[in-house]
Amino acid sequence: MRNWLCIVVSLAALVSVKPVRAQGNYEIQVYGAATVEPKSTMVELHSNFTPEGEKYVIDGVYPTNHQLHETLEITQGLTNWSEVGFYVFSSWQDGHGVQWVGDHIRPRVRVPDSWHWPVGVSLSTEIGYQRAVYSPDTWTWEIRPIVDKYMGRWYWAVNPALERTWHGPDIKQGIGFSPAVKLSYDFSRKISGGIEYYADYGRLGAFDSLHNQQQQIFAVTDLNVSPKWEINIGVGVGPTASTDHLIIKAILGRHFNWKKPSLLN
């Protein structure tokens, strides 16, 4: 694991930092280590509404207040240890209508079950473009180690993500550190609840002041109604000045299996 982190940091050093708010409010999710099975596809719709956010245009970027973000995520399983995801980001706001925001691609690999590791470990990398009116840094890159584990009724996941900007005003700012953490508890077979924490501390080695950091805490519930469906609903608050103060998020996912259904498989 330590070696993996070294590799991640070294790779991240080759590119430049992403801005604080480039995509955070489009896909608000702490990743688990599991990948989508081969010959199957996960289609997710991320719906995020900001009832209380930034109210003014800053550096040509539209305010987030009362923005509704709809993100379509399509993830295709490649092998039993790899997948690739595609994103289409969109935004709706009074006065701007529905706008295309950008697209990302996200390959991901994980430690296979056959290695018998005591925790789930995965590594994703995400590259993409977003329009300057939604993020001044238009080309960004992220690498996200993922560690998770189920322990009885408890589940935890940690995503210490590192981010870089490839094109935009923050290109020279170095590596940004944006961790995400989830802790949840299974109240029943179908209902889990917990908290998710998202942050952007700024440049690695020279974190922003607390005032300028982004930090969000969500109360979430996961509804495990069927192996085919994924439902995650949450309400988040941003206590720091640089964070949208109130966000409502929902993820609705449907798993499609393209394998011929057979007990022989």
Add this chain to the structure above:
Amino acid sequence: MLKLSGLTVASTALAAHAQPPAPDYTLDIAAYELEAGSHRTIRTIAYNGQVPGPLLRVQEGRPVTVEVTNQTAGSEVVHWHGLFLPSSVDGAMEEGTPMIPPGGRARYTFTPRPAGFRWYHTHIFAGKDLHKGQYTGEHGFLLIEPRDNPARYDQEFFLALHDWDGQMLSSGDGAMDPVYEVSTINGRVLGFGEPLRVKSGEQVLLHILNSSPSEVHWIALSGHQFKVVALDGNPVPQPQVVSMLRLAPAERVCALVEMDHPGTWVMGEVRKHIMAAGMGIVVEYSGSSGKPQWNQPNQLIWDYLPFAAADPSPPQQPDTVTIPLVIESKFAGHGAMDHWTINGKSYPDTASPLLTAGRRYRLAFINRSTNDHPVHLHRHTFELRRLPGHPEVHGILKDTILLDAGTQVEVEFTANDPGPTLFHCHQQNHMDAGFMMLFQYA
């Protein structure tokens, strides 16, 4: 040394003075590195440094003594599966059979019956340790020679299906279940062990045991069919020719195969991923060579019903006592195994129904869970009386039956072997999580 002879258990000191006669068989329980395939070494525990353990051939009704030495770091006990034995020697701690401590030795002296294909295996708690209990190589064949064989044959083979290197992974029902890396027949993956060498025109009798800790297996022999003559070692009323066999954990099938299709064939698991994990063995005719052939079946077929007696089933005797057993799971978290209940309670809190010697009992299993369960009754044989979707049946005698998820099955047995009698799911992770109960005799 512990001496288990019928109902008698002697202390170490007593046994030392007694100078017991040499046992008929010895079993040494010790750590073992199983070479299941090239680059597939499995660290496990085995009897006498082999997997499966040695074949014990005994005569029905003739007393036998097996001396067991435990060279492992944990307590052990050997269960003689399918035999009518006193509780003190049957091999289940819950019934009162003493455990064999680390470094200890015990003698099991018993009179084997009934005749047929039985087996022996460890009967300890494994819990989350998937390298203990039935997850290990502690299993072996036990043949109680009948006065008359159920069929004529030229050659016989004993085959054990087993799964190894398990780990707990999330399953479709939201709980953790064991998933295995390696599957073997007689401790070898397909192509690694010696083939079964046969001759054209032979009648081969296969004694197949599923010793897997938790997996049901379907077995086919390409180019051939099986004539099933016995289930769990007991001759069936109507032997049937079938294209494949299904064996739940602890089930046995005795089947005749007419070797009438010369060549080199594969006998193995019908499901592709299990075959890929190694569960197969080559069947080679004398004078044949070349790549073993496997014809992939396109469906899974098995039904107990065709083996039942053809004549109309006798009605349930009026004095038969019906005991409903409702099986349900209790969620313990997505990161845990489900807990299991019988009539709402988990072992050791399960009820202990009192049996009256000589009386007939009907166990009405109501499986309300989403899992199949191979349930096993110790020290007795039961008769299948009602199968899912079928009217009353009779004539099939077994000691283990697979209860399909969401179905009801009824079996009958006569309480003819007084003593504490264990009933449990033979899936190791289910019995460890509460799926057990103890019948007591009044």
